[in-house]
Amino acid sequence: MFSKAAISLALAASALANVFITSPVASTTFTAGQQATVAWQDDGLTPNLTSFGAALVGIYTGNANVQTLLQTISASVDVSTTSSIVFTPDGTIGPNSNEYFVRFTSINLKDATSPQFPAEAFSAKFTMAGMTGTFNSTVQAEINGQSTAPIGATSSATGGVTSSTAKSSATMTSSTSSSSSKTTASASASATKTGAAGKVGVTGITCFVGAAASLLGAVLL
Template sequence: MLRLLTIHTLLLAHVSLVSADVKFIAPAAGASIVGGTAFTVAWAETGDAPALADLSSYTLFLFSGSNTAPTQLYQLSASTFAAAGKSVSVTVPVNTGGVGTNAYFLGMLSVATAGGTVWNYSNRFTLTGMTGTFDPTVAAAVKAVSGSTGPPSVNKVAQDADPIGTSVGEGAWATPYNMQIGNTKYAPMQPVPPTTITATNLEPLWPTSAVRFASTFLPLPSQVTTLTQANTYSISSRANTAIPASSPVDEMERYLNRWKD
């Protein structure tokens, strides 16, 4: 079973909780879904800021636990809003978690084009036929569940907006990873390897940074996700039409051939 990661506890305690951008319309509150089978997740725009047009990508997770301390169990899908539209088909492996009425709900992490994130949660539903187990803390929270309402949304678009440039492309992508703060980190575009090596004086892409080894257990990281800058280049491929080489002949092969019938 995947290791359960409890997140957002501090966010739910310290961040303004508001309704924003996305609301789930499927699965319905209190629905019963057979684990291990595909089902449709659908959402609609609420009319509150930020608009879907201002969001670039999303990641959809399966959660359990309490509304005040959601526990992430499994990543279901990740895409852009332009590509996905307003629905996606997902499947939850049966060993992801345990059994319990209204034990599960969905969480969508949306990333704004100008920086910042929004968490939206679905109503609770039941997954039947599950063969996994819950962490003791999650199991206790599931037993205490009453009703089918999920956690409130967490809108951090304003708080996490890129302070360096007017857009993510101008600021966050170019900021060294170890100097970034906030719940979302940004990785630069992956470079394309050249066909030949021509450099004679190799320089690192980023300056070196100091290292301190931990002498005690470190706290859980506060970062929720890392986004890699989208590629601006395209790649084409074609079939290899070269004739395959014949099998090599060695001493062992000649020896074995002696004993063939």
């Protein structure tokens, strides 16, 4: 069993995926209604940003096995031609909390170790302030499950997540174009996943297991 702090540290370590997220970081605070920036760069590992390609970018919460999309930042952004997205955080997606993280989900690239799932990259967990919403009971249970979730085992989320309207006004800046998008999405939890459940980082759950194992080793010493 891993502590909540251990899970947080493992999530932070997962920022070292091929999509290296430079904003937000653990010390970041996004304020509802005020423009915020998600930024990233290539860390030089395989696959590169060109391979990762177009991605869904959103604000999530949850645990290693089950994560819920709270706000869509961009439904599709090419991470190889764009390095940042400016958007406005929606204050209704949850309360003031440090249980938020940004997830990149490749639209076309599959996870190298579990090709039945898309490649993903995660930011460190960060804080959101000025919030007016709440986490429903299902989402709160996901957050509470951080200390008991079986790392790398089968997990199942069978509905029960109250839909949340995720609104964003995002301006994507790239060398070729600039556009504004407003996206509506329902909050959703992951379906049953075995092995790569709740993948953290582009190479899947192995990244998370390595971080968690190192933390456990340090505790045992």
